Amino acid sequence: QVQLAESGGGLVQAGDSLRLSCVGTGRTFGAYGMAWFRQAPGKEREFVATITWGGSTSYAGSVKGRFTISRDNFKNTVTLQMNSLKPEDTAVYYCAAGKVMGSGLSSSYTYWGQGTQVTVSS
Numbered sequence: 822q823v824q825l826a827e828s829g830g831g832l833v834q835a836g837d838s839l840r841l842s843c844v845g846t847g848r849t850f851g852a853y854g855m856a857w858f859r860q861a862p863g864k865e866r867e868f869v870a871t872i873t874w875g876g877s878t879s880y881a882g883s884v885k886g887r888f889t890i891s892r893d894n895f896k897n898t899v900t901l902q903m904n905s906l907k908p909e910d911t912a913v914y915y916c917a918a919g920k921v922m923g924s925g926l927s928s929s930y931t932y933w934g935q936g937t938q939v940t941v942s943s
Contacts, residue, residue, distance in 0.1 A: 830937030843916030851894035854922040859912035868925035
């Protein structure tokens with residue numbers, strides 16, 4: 822069992838940066854693939870970034886080059902550094918954990934946090 826809690830969201834202007842954090846409980850945190858998804862009002866939840874237990878990463882095309890996902894298995898944390906934010910990045914951001922590594926599918930992830938709101942004004 823893994824419980825996840827996100828933090829770091831907020832209201833920023835276009836071009837600003839934010840750093841989201843996700844803290845997980847459970848001794849086997851390092852065995853899980855971790856990911857960030859987001860959901861904007863009226864839209865489906867979409868993949869943002871994922872990182873394997875070994876640190877391999879992949880990103881959605883819309884955030885590649887602007888967002889960076891990282892993890893610290895000793896601290897049970899996953900972070901999402903978001904730079905050059907755009908209004909279209911506005912969404913609730915969710916942290917997720919699953920046994921499948923490197924997947925961009927939400928169905929691959931078993932555990933989800935409650936989400937943190939990111940709002941980017943133009």
